[in-house]
Amino acid sequence: MIQLRNLNKVYKGAQGEFHAVKDLNLDIREDDFYGIMGLSGAGKSTLIRMINRLEEPTSGEIVVNGENILEYSEGKLREFRKKTGMIFQHFNLLQSRTVEGNVAFALEVAGWDKKKIPERVEELLNLVELGDKARSYPAQLSGGQKQRVAIARALANNPKILLSDEATSALDPKTTKSILELLKNLQEKLGLTIVLITHQMEVIRSACNRAAIMDRGEVVEVGKVEEVFANPKTDIAREFVSHLAPDEKDEVELVKVPGRKIVKLSYMGRSVEKPLISQMIRRFDIDASIVAGSIDKLVTESVGHLILELSGEKQDLAIEWIRDHEVGVEVIYNG
Missing domain, CATH: 3.30.70.260 (ACT domain)
Known part of the structure; x- marks a missing residue:
């Protein structure tokens, strides 16, 4: 479904060039819950943001369902992003809007008929088990509840791909577990392909079926999660699984x-x-x-x-x- 081919991202600054992602190749299949793991600075956040072109690659190809999205026109890119939801570590909620207002905002931006928005918002909040918080404000919510609002918003336009940028890093272990369970249930119910980046091996273990490990901008190990856990081949992979x-x-x-x-x-x-x-x-x-x-x-x-x-x-x-x-x-x- 998603094929990354010879992908590079180079940043230019006063200190010279920084190669954040280097000649990266990766295949993510439809219905995968794919975990991408690495230490800070490994390039994983840059990588996931390139998948929906929030970051533009320096070179390479991003092929989704057979089409190179780097060749998309501005209009076609907007349509692609509607079908590619994204959730973030710090939720990015609008503090001046209620829970239902935050979810409705995604539908308003996408041009939904105003008469259909309330019904869709109610459906989404029930999906993430927050129907009773519709009129609450973000400041009144726990971290896990805020992330559920963010997930509902990301699902507003019926995406087929959901990107998760360290979505559980700000949460305690118990809340992290509940969010991962929610994501797994949503994947099964909605037929989602989920790409998740994290620095927590517990997250990979709990949710993903396939994983890639990044180090200094490169993918150094890739495979089924059980293979990576049972027989890590690189030093960085062995370091990640050593506590298990x-x-x-x-x-x-x-x-x-x-x-x-x-x-x-x-x-x-x-x-x-x-x-x-x-x-x-x-x-x-x-x-x-x-x-x-x-x-x-x-x-x-x-x-x-x-x-x-x-x-x-x-x-x-x-x-x-x-x-x-x-x-x-x-x-x-x-x-």
Whole structure:
């Protein structure tokens, strides 16, 4: 649905050029809940703002449903933006308007028939579970309620694409969870494609089916969320998921023994539910002590990590056997 091809954004300033996005290629499919993650300055906000041309690329292509939107006329771009909703970290609500007035504003700007606006506003507020706050002002709302108003406003013109620019960063964990649940429900109900940027791996874990990790303007890792969690390939990805997996560096120092191996297992999906460790112990007559472990339930799969200390004559055979069962194995100490 959205194809980003050789996308670049270069800012020119007194200190010279700053390459915010570098030769970026990304494919976002219809109905994806796509997470783009990176540290501050990684280029993720610039990237998402280029998707609806709030930022103009320096070069490259943005292809949506087969059309390069960089070739759109001003009128066609306005129509495209109507079908591309956007929500922001700081809500961007009009303080002088009520909740219903804020949502109505998006419809007024889009040229809706004034007689149809009240009904549409009511429908949208019910959709985000704020029907009882229609006549409240933003100052009277919690952060989560403000974001729900912003979501309702973003959905006013029946968009097919919803862009989220750090929409949960200003919220506490409990409210973040409720907003992500709302977005997932809306995606399913309305058939949305959602592109979300964040610096919080918990957000990716809770909501997304696919993810890309950015570093210094480049996409350094991309794939299904469970693949990124189970087997991160880059240092930045490993850093992001490290709090969800045991820290082998700290734990391994405690158990290094000559003649024994310490291995890290990464597994997903049905492998999480199988008693592979107990089968391995019986089959190869070895001992396996669990040093650390975790299982995380993601949107599409469960992902597990275990660090084991192995002892016995058939350690190598046991490792090869468990690899054959679609479990990632990394030997982190070979005594």
